[in-house]
Amino acid sequence: MGWKIIPFEKKVWLSSPTMHGEELQYIKAAYESNWMSTVGENIDETERLARELIGCKAAVALGTGTAALHLAVKLAGVQPGDKVFCSDMTFSATVNPVTYEGGVPVFVDSERETWNMDPRALEKAFALYPEVKTVVAANLYGTPGKLDEISAICEAHGATLIEDAAESLGATYKGKPTGTFGKYNAISFNGNKIITGSAGGMLLTDDVQAANKARKWSTQSREAAPWYQHEEIGYNYRMSNVIAGVVRGQFPHLREHMEQKKAIYYRYKEGFKDLPVSMNPFIEGEMEPNFWLSCLVIDEEALARQVRSDSEALYLREAGKSSPTEILETLAAHNAEGRPIWKPMHMQPVFRMNPYVTASGNGRGKTNAYIAEDRGENVGEDIFRRGLCLPSDNKMTKEQQEKIIEIVKSCFA
Numbered sequence: 001m002g003w004k005i006i007p008f009e010k011k012v013w014l015s016s017p018t019m020h021g022e023e024l025q026y027i028k029a030a031y032e033s034n035w036m037s038t039v040g041e042n043i044d045e046t047e048r049l050a051r052e053l054i055g056c057k058a059a060v061a062l063g064t065g066t067a068a069l070h071l072a073v074k075l076a077g078v079q080p081g082d083k084v085f086c087s088d089m090t091f092s093a094t095v096n097p098v099t100y101e102g103g104v105p106v107f108v109d110s111e112r113e114t115w116n117m118d119p120r121a122l123e124k125a126f127a128l129y130p131e132v133k134t135v136v137a138a139n140l141y142g143t144p145g146k147l148d149e150i151s152a153i154c155e156a157h158g159a160t161l162i163e164d165a166a167e168s169l170g171a172t173y174k175g176k177p178t179g180t181f182g183k184y185n186a187i188s189f190n191g192n193k194i195i196t197g198s199a200g201g202m203l204l205t206d207d208v209q210a211a212n213k214a215r216k217w218s219t220q221s222r223e224a225a226p227w228y229q230h231e232e233i234g235y236n237y238r239m240s241n242v243i244a245g246v247v248r249g250q251f252p253h254l255r256e257h258m259e260q261k262k263a264i265y266y267r268y269k270e271g272f273k274d275l276p277v278s279m280n281p282f283i284e285g286e287m288e289p290n291f292w293l294s295c296l297v298i299d300e301e302a303l304a305r306q307v308r309s310d311s312e313a314l315y316l317r318e319a320g321k322s323s324p325t326e327i328l329e330t331l332a333a334h335n336a337e338g339r340p341i342w343k344p345m346h347m348q349p350v351f352r353m354n355p356y357v358t359a360s361g362n363g364r365g366k367t368n369a370y371i372a373e374d375r376g377e378n379v380g381e382d383i384f385r386r387g388l389c390l391p392s393d394n395k396m397t398k399e400q401q402e403k404i405i406e407i408v409k410s411c412f413a
């Protein structure tokens with residue numbers, strides 16, 4: 001590095017919003033009719049589109065996916081001090097809402113076939129904490145987890161499953177859309193998701209009564225009365241009709257975005273076939289991801305030395321090897337955006353006191369307790385150490401992607 005860097009003229013993004021025109025029509029209609037608040041046709045229509053597309057009885061349009069997860073946790077009845085099993089390797093938004101209700105996340109490690117919650121680790125978690133009544137499982141990077149096993153384990157233990165499908169809208173598991181496996185499910189329309197409203201989220205469920213409760217909570221828990229009557233604590237979580245216009249205009253383009261993301265994934269897979277790396281995996285024939293982000297992991301033997309503190313990373317350049325840090329920095333030098341893999345929650349200072357459970361460990365691990373025999377191999381830690389997210393923007397051209405592939409290859413020179 002250092003010579004012959006010709007950066008992309010226009011930045012190649014990890015995943016940026018892709019607009020099509022209809023969005024503007026719906027925003028304009030909201031403006032012209034003055035439905036600029038949290039009531040209106042766009043909201044009703046996006047909820048209808050979500051119900052039809054995903055196949056659930058109720059959808060509640062909210063300000064964010066995080067709000068949807070919070071209301072899901074509330075509906076599940078999590079009380080202060082209750083332990084809740086959560087995906088470990090995920091975005092913090094999966095687990096933060098548990099703490100809003102005073103719940104205590106217990107992190108469950110990933111498996112290697114989809115990078116999502118390992119059913120074996122979940123079984124072990126129930127053996128350790130049989131009292132747990134709620135599980136929050138995320139589908140990472142657009143790939144469904146082993147959802148039938150996870151559902152069956154939850155059912156066997158009388159626990160409520162909340163599916164965090166924020167990253168996996170449109171993906172299916174055994175032909176069934178993600179966002180329908182939990183009793184309560186969350187999707188997101190955040191700016192970098194597969195379709196976006198610039199922001200926004202939705203709670204999905206087949207329990208219409210629960211949905212109505214969540215809708216009420218989301219509008220400050222106003223009771224049906226001629227004045228502002230409140231019998232419960234409420235939130236200002238409802239989606240705006242303007243945002244809903246953007247989401248409404250995006251829904252018809254979900255398939256198209258998925259096709260583009262899939263093409264990106266397979267071009268990377270082909271481009272890297274001679275490198276000591278592998279792509280984020282899924283179980284063929286069992287699931288169809290939405291391919292939201294393409295990720296790679298470097299083979300152990302080809303991993304150059306790298307150390308990470310809580311705020312910095314250092315690496316060595318070694319012939320024939322590379323590291324996530326080297327690849328990310330080289331991409332950045334070329335004006336392309338990659339990202340590290342989600343740093344597992346049990347490694348986060350804010351959750352250092354929370355237990356985590358691995359499939360291979362023989363007990364409960366705690367980051368701050370050096371009880372070696374308890375930890376077991378942590379799959380999430382390993383993927384974080386060796387993996388990264390590649391530029392996966394659906395507006396990236398084939399030529400740009402070919403250059404990205406060459407940039408990554410150069411790191412292994």
Ligand SMILES: *Cc1c(COP(=O)(O)O)cnc(C)c1O
Pocket residue numbers: 063064065066067090091093094138164166167187188189190199200201
């Ligand atoms: C984006 C995301 C969320 C939350 O979505 P927001 O709409 O940004 O609040 C939750 N979980 C995961 C895994 C996500 O990637």
